[in-house]
Amino acid sequence: xxxxxxxxxxxxxxxxxxxxxxxxxxxxxxxxxxxxxxxxxxxxxxxxxxxxxxxxxxxxxxxxxxxxxxxxxxxxxxxxxxxxxxxxxxxxxxxxxxxxxxxxxxxxxxxxxxxxxxxxxxxxxxxxxxxxxxxxxxxxxxxxxxxxxxxxxxxxxxxxxxxxxxxxxxxxxxxxxxxxxxxxxxxxxxxxxxxxxxxxxxxxxxxxxxxxxxxxxxxxxxxxxxxxxxxxxxxxxxxxxxxxxxxxxxxxxxxxxxxxxxxxxxxxxxxxxxxxxxxxxxxxxxxxxxxxxxxxxxxxxxxxxxxxxxxxxxxxxxxxxxxxxxxxxxxxxxxxxxxxxxxxxxxxxxxxxxxxxxxxxxxxxxxxxxxxxxxxxxxxxxxxxxxxxxxxxxxxxxxxxxxxxxxxxxxxxxxxxxxxxxxxxxxxxxxxxxxxxxxxxxxxxxxxxxxxxxxxxxxxxxxxxxxxxxxxxxxxxxxxxxxxxxxxxxxxxxxxxxxxxxxxxxxxxxxxxxx
Amino acid sequence: xxxxxxxxxxxxxxxxxxxxxxxxxxxxxxxxxxxxxxxxxxxxxxxxxxxxxxxxxxxxxxxxxxxxxxxxxxxxxxxxxxxxxxxxxxxxxxxxxxxxxxxx
Numbered sequence: 001x002x003x004x005x006x007x008x009x010x011x012x013x014x015x016x017x018x019x020x021x022x023x024x025x026x027x028x029x030x031x032x033x034x035x036x037x038x039x040x041x042x043x044x045x046x047x048x049x050x051x052x053x054x055x056x057x058x059x060x061x062x063x064x065x066x067x068x069x070x071x072x073x074x075x076x077x078x079x080x081x082x083x084x085x086x087x088x089x090x091x092x093x094x095x096x097x098x099x100x101x102x103x104x105x106x107x108x109x110x111x112x113x114x115x116x117x118x119x120x121x122x123x124x125x126x127x128x129x130x131x132x133x134x135x136x137x138x139x140x141x142x143x144x145x146x147x148x149x150x151x152x153x154x155x156x157x158x159x160x161x162x163x164x165x166x167x168x169x170x171x172x173x174x175x176x177x178x179x180x181x182x183x184x185x186x187x188x189x190x191x192x193x194x195x196x197x198x199x200x201x202x203x204x205x206x207x208x209x210x211x212x213x214x215x216x217x218x219x220x221x222x223x224x225x226x227x228x229x230x231x232x233x234x235x236x237x238x239x240x241x242x243x244x245x246x247x248x249x250x251x252x253x254x255x256x257x258x259x260x261x262x263x264x265x266x267x268x269x270x271x272x273x274x275x276x277x278x279x280x281x282x283x284x285x286x287x288x289x290x291x292x293x294x295x296x297x298x299x300x301x302x303x304x305x306x307x308x309x310x311x312x313x314x315x316x317x318x319x320x321x322x323x324x325x326x327x328x329x330x331x332x333x334x335x336x337x338x339x340x341x342x343x344x345x346x347x348x349x350x351x352x353x354x355x356x357x358x359x360x361x362x363x364x365x366x367x368x369x370x371x372x373x374x375x376x377x378x379x380x381x382x383x384x385x386x387x388x389x390x391x392x393x394x395x396x397x398x399x400x401x402x403x404x405x406x407x408x409x410x411x412x413x414x415x416x417x418x419x420x421x422x423x424x425x426x427x428x429x430x431x432x433x434x435x436x437x438x439x440x441x442x443x444x445x446x447x448x449x450x451x452x453x454x455x456x457x458x459x460x461x462x463x464x465x466x467x468x469x470x471x472x473x474x475x476x477x478x479x480x481x482x483x484x485x486x487x488x489x490x491x492x493x494x495x496x497x498x499x500x501x502x503x504x505x506x507x508x509x510x511x512x513x514x515x
Numbered sequence: 516x517x518x519x520x521x522x523x524x525x526x527x528x529x530x531x532x533x534x535x536x537x538x539x540x541x542x543x544x545x546x547x548x549x550x551x552x553x554x555x556x557x558x559x560x561x562x563x564x565x566x567x568x569x570x571x572x573x574x575x576x577x578x579x580x581x582x583x584x585x586x587x588x589x590x591x592x593x594x595x596x597x598x599x600x601x602x603x604x605x606x607x608x609x610x611x612x613x614x615x616x617x618x619x
Contacts, residue, residue, distance in 0.1 A: 203525050206545045279587045330557050331586030363585040367609060368558065401585065432585050 013407070017051035017055045017072045021096030029096050034167060034189060035092035035233050037077050040127055044083035052079040054065050054109045061103060064136045071098045074105040077115040080122075082229040083244050085255075089117035092127035095167050107144020107204075108136070112466045114151040118282045121250035123160040125240065128165030128177060143397065148248070152179035157351040162240060164231060165190040165226070170214075178225065181348055182243060182300070185216035185226040186268045191208075192219055192226075199225040215408065217303075224304040224337060242298055246319045246350055254353050255319035258300030263488065266484045268295055270484045274361070276425050280398050281328040283308055287359055287399065288322050291488040297322065300345060305337035306330075310345040315357070316492045321349035324359035325410070327400075334406055335366040336379040343513075348391035355495055359412040361400040363432060380409065381514040388512060393498035397487060398422040398478070402430050413477045418501065419480045419494045422469035428478070433463040521547055551618035559583025561607045568615065570598045578616050579603065592618060 008506055020036065028054065029036055035043065040052055059066065059074050066399035075097035080089050093100040110126070117124040133141040156179065157380050163177035164184045168191045177183045177192070185192075193214035200206055200213065212218065219226035228243070230236035268290035274282055289295040292313035299311035307330040310323050322343055332341075349356050364373070365380055387394065387409070395418060396411045407428060411417045422428065427438040430436065438445070441458040448454035465471075471480045482490055521532040562580040566572060572592040581588045596618040603615045 199527075202528075204544070208545055213548070279582070279585060281586060281589060327586060328589070331584035331588055333557075333584050366557065366584070370611065434585070 003511050020094050037092035041092050047319045049081040050079055057105050059103050059105050061137045064135050075100050078107045078109045083241055087122045089113045090125045093130040095129040100129050101131050101134035102138040102144055102145050103134035104140040112149045117159055118349050120153045125162045125419050127164045128169040132171045132173055148176050154178055160247050182227045184236050185215045185219055186233055187231050190216040200290050221303040242340035251351055257317040260317040266297040274399050282322040283328050284326050301341050305341045307332055308338035308342050319354050320355045321356045325362035327361050332362040333366040335371055336374045336376050339379040339383045343386040346386035350392050353395035358396045360398045360402050360410040362406045363401050365402050378514045383409045385513045387411045391503040392417055393501050395419040395494050398426040400425050402428045417497050421482050422478045427467035428469055428470035429466045431454045433459050437462045537561045540589050553612045553616040555609055556613055557612045566598050568598050568601050
């Protein structure tokens with residue numbers, strides 16, 4: 001064969017492989033409102049930047065007449081490409097090829113690109129759209145899943161791993177996304193569960209639809225398994241690209257800095273957001289936007305445990321992880337879900353060299369049997385653990401309430417916060433004035449001829465004396481009491497000062513966080 | 516083995532003899548959520564009821580103020596509709612998951 005014929009032959013082979021599951025299957029995929037695996041990769045990556053590997057890989061299985069079947073690329077596309085010029089590794093399961101089912105070679109391809117990502121220290125984006133294990137391949141298929149889970153775990157905290165759920169992801173398959181850092185879901189397209197509705201019906205007798213059991217909204221609002229929710233695939237891809245601008249390639253480098261931009265102070269006037277009456281609610285995201293560059297804030301887990309807000313922004317061009325109590329949702333209490341949400345986000349920031357800014361305004365932990373039975377002790381401890389363990393720059397600004405255990409948990413000086421600031425509206429105390437007065441002055445109140453009046457007087461007395469930032473400041477637990485309008489300037493300065501922060505931690509294999 | 520002591524659990528079409536912990540036995544079966552039912556998500560005291568029966572409300576409109584966890588929480592309508600029932604009044608101390616309003 002001449003070179004030209006060789007090249008033509010190669011092109012023909014590629015053309016065949018690119019057809020995936022063929023016209024019929026692609027039509028079905030489109031009818032489900034989904035893009036094909038190849039379209040998805042192209043939509044996420046920079047134009048013409050995708051380099052595919054293992055295009056000609058085919059399955060090796062023989063049982064159940066499998067040797068008579070050809071699955072192009074074995075149902076998954078892998079390769080490298082760039083997003084805004086920065087390299088990533090990517091894989092996309094192709095539902096048009098044998099339902100994207102995972103067999104040995106399919107898994108081997110995913111493992112290959114994962115190994116590559118870890119070795120090259122670049123982020124990994126995995127697009128999941130698969131009917132699950134390829135039953136015909138038996139235990140080989142399980143081995144494939146196990147190989148992927150192991151690699152997810154090894155890569156955890158080394159490179160960012162993003163999972164995009166664009167179809168079914170059921171049974172064991174869900175554990176790969178669960179082990180990664182960020183899970184993206186799309187309304188009506190994503191379906192994630194350990195066991196499907198049919199099994200739920202036979203075992204428990206409960207009838208439930210796929211959407212209600214494991215749809216995108218369920219995982220974004222109730223279970224918290226998903227971090228980003230989109231209405232369309234295109235919106236989802238924009239979220240992925242946006243997130244990647246905020247996070248670094250690996251744990252060895254910092255996130256790329258952007259040109260600094262002033263916040264939109266007309267829209268977000270920091271002096272007008274927080275009511276000084278501690279019982280009045282407000283949206284703490286406005287405080288974040290009032291200090292963040294260009295008032296941009298990429299919220300993570302926006303609809304889950306809304307009583308705490310976490311997400312990325314920039315201050316003076318540098319990526320910052322924001323953690324903030326949300327007074328307008330459940331008064332901003334810490335509970336099981338919000339502790340999980342915050343703890344995990346803090347650990348991501350710490351692993352990837354992202355400074356953490358905490359805005360605190362919370363009355364404490366949510367009381368009640370439900371929380372206690374769910375293990376709020378264990379879950380709440382995650383926040384303490386994550387903040388204590390983190391060695392990235394840690395800055396706290398107390399806006400209003402900082403009471404009791406919540407004060408300690410929310411990145412206090414005692415957990416080694418680098419900078420502790422408080423607004424003059426801050427109330428830093430062992431508990432709220434009402435509760436404290438009732439305990440400390442119980443005898444006076446009970447023996448008073450007018451207990452209610454005495455109680456009110458004592459509450460006022462306690463508030464006057466203790467519900468302010470100056471007691472804590474007098475003990476050095478707070479570094480400075482600052483005017484709200486100075487907040488951004490002081491944050492910029494603190495981040496600059498801590499850019500060379502060095503911390504020695506005791507040698508250990510790993511800690512044992514309260515899982 | 517005393518069979519009477521064991522329950523049966525079906526997994527993948529196979530029945531396994533086993534026992535169930537209390538937590539499993541007492542679990543609440545799943546039921547579809549009612550979008551117009553507004554219940555407390557936090558125990559507290561009703562400070563003010565702003566909506567009345569028969570009133571037309573828009574999503575996000577204030578229904579009542581709930582004092583809980585040292586905060587005047589705003590309880591808002593989850594959807595557009597008409598208030599079919601108001602089940603709370605000013606001063607009520609109510610636990611979590613108490614139905615406050617029904618919107619049709």
